[in-house]
Amino acid sequence: MSDESTVSLETGQVAKVNLLGLSGSRLGDLFEELGEKRFRGTQILKWIHQMGTCDLDEMSNLSKPLRTRLATIGEVRLPEVVSCQDSVDGTRKWLIRLEGGSCIEMVYIPERDRGTLCVSSQIGCALDCAFCATGKQGFNRDLTTAEIIGQVWIAANSFGQFVPGATRRVTNVVMMGMGEPLMNFDHVVDAMNLMLDDNAYGLSKRRVTLSTAGVVPALDKLGDVSDVSLAISLHAPNDALRNQLVPINRKYPLREFIDSARRYLDKMPDNRRKVTVEYTLMDRVNDRSEHARELAELLRELPCKINLIPFNPFPGADFKRVTNTALNRFRDILHDEGYTVTVRTTRGDDIAAACGQLAGEVNDKTRRQARYKRRLEKQQVIKMIEA
Numbered sequence: 073m074s075d076e077s078t079v080s081l082e083t084g085q086v087a088k089v090n091l092l093g094l095s096g097s098r099l100g101d102l103f104e105e106l107g108e109k110r111f112r113g114t115q116i117l118k119w120i121h122q123m124g125t126c127d128l129d130e131m132s133n134l135s136k137p138l139r140t141r142l143a144t145i146g147e148v149r150l151p152e153v154v155s156c157q158d159s160v161d162g163t164r165k166w167l168i169r170l171e172g173g174s175c176i177e178m179v180y181i182p183e184r185d186r187g188t189l190c191v192s193s194q195i196g197c198a199l200d201c202a203f204c205a206t207g208k209q210g211f212n213r214d215l216t217t218a219e220i221i222g223q224v225w226i227a228a229n230s231f232g233q234f235v236p237g238a239t240r241r242v243t244n245v246v247m248m249g250m251g252e253p254l255m256n257f258d259h260v261v262d263a264m265n266l267m268l269d270d271n272a273y274g275l276s277k278r279r280v281t282l283s284t285a286g287v288v289p290a291l292d293k294l295g296d297v298s299d300v301s302l303a304i305s306l307h308a309p310n311d312a313l314r315n316q317l318v319p320i321n322r323k324y325p326l327r328e329f330i331d332s333a334r335r336y337l338d339k340m341p342d343n344r345r346k347v348t349v350e351y352t353l354m355d356r357v358n359d360r361s362e363h364a365r366e367l368a369e370l371l372r373e374l375p376c377k378i379n380l381i382p383f384n385p386f387p388g389a390d391f392k393r394v395t396n397t398a399l400n401r402f403r404d405i406l407h408d409e410g411y412t413v414t415v416r417t418t419r420g421d422d423i424a425a426a427c428g429q430l431a432g433e434v435n436d437k438t439r440r441q442a443r444y445k446r447r448l449e450k451q452q453v454i455k456m457i458e459a
């Protein structure tokens with residue numbers, strides 16, 4: 073799956089280049105190949121990402137013969153919106169079908185001073201974190217750049233952002249949906265560059281956040297090519313527990329991960345920036361006072377703020393939501409240790425499902441989820457026999 077032209081094995085036909093996923097520079101190359109000036113690339117970038125125009129015929133500052141020639145090699149192909157649900161609190165959730173038929177999810181969370189879009193980078197995920205609905209599906213494939221930036225386009229379009237006067241907008245993007253973004257490095261970096269590009273969405277680097285579970289070599293590489301905001305998904309304060317919850321920890325243990333996050337910050341031109349530490353709290357798993365103190369000690373050298381996320385249970389999940397008492401105690405300990413701590417409030421309760429659950433029910437191609445459910449049922453039967 074690519075943004076460039078490809079030959080279909082079934083039909084033998086050449087698929088056109090998807091212009092949606094190309095940078096201004098790559099679009100400039102394309103026009104040069106057509107014997108045109110490079111600045112045409114910027115013009116088409118603005119048509120697609122600032123004016124929301126996907127029909128080449130409407131791009132009126134390109135001559136008719138040029139539009140006709142462009143249409144022979146390129147087009148703008150958007151992912152398909154299968155469903156779009158609105159919560160009473162303004163949260164909006166989409167189910168989006170990609171080429172090949174698999175689905176992903178995307179969520180928009182409005183707040184008083186911003187609107188945050190949570191974007192997916194892969195169909196499924198190979199990292200198999202123990203508490204994650206997406207991980208239970210296994211890995212299907214990486215998203216193309218067009219499929220990642222296409223999510224931003226779809227959200228912006230649905231809020232009327234491409235015409236003046238929109239009351240809601242995408243002001244922030246978090247690469248925190250389905251998938252591990254650093255496992256789809258090139259496409260994610262290209263898509264984030266489009267989010268930042270003043271001729272496309274023009275978001276500030278502080279308003280685009282990449283969240284990773286700890287693919288250390290890729291995180292080191294990211295610091296060489298990007299300076300977006302960083303979130304690290306820890307979920308445990310020591311290796312023994314994290315090895316169980318986030319299996320990639322066995323390859324890149326906590327100390328290596330945190331040192332890599334520190335190196336990422338050190339490469340930033342703006343040394344006031346902090347990493348966001350994501351910590352999903354699960355009842356009697358990682359929510360004890362000693363866990364909070366251990367976490368405080370672990371993060372001592374890392375400029376950071378901590379975001380506590382009460383676990384959102386899904387059918388078949390092995391974990392329960394943290395109690396309010398444990399959540400408050402955990403937060404207070406970190407606060408007393410001098411950390412800035414936020415608690416993610418549950419939004420969109422009436423349309424809620426754990427991230428990845430909805431798409432997982434549609435996809436389930438690898439049958440991993442079905443196998444997982446069968447295993448769970450078996451365990452429950454054994455428990456009943458033993459009781």
Ligand code: SF4
Nearest residue numbers: 197200201204207251
């Ligand atoms: S939590 Fe993130 S990295 Fe872990 S399995 Fe889920 S999507 Fe993948």
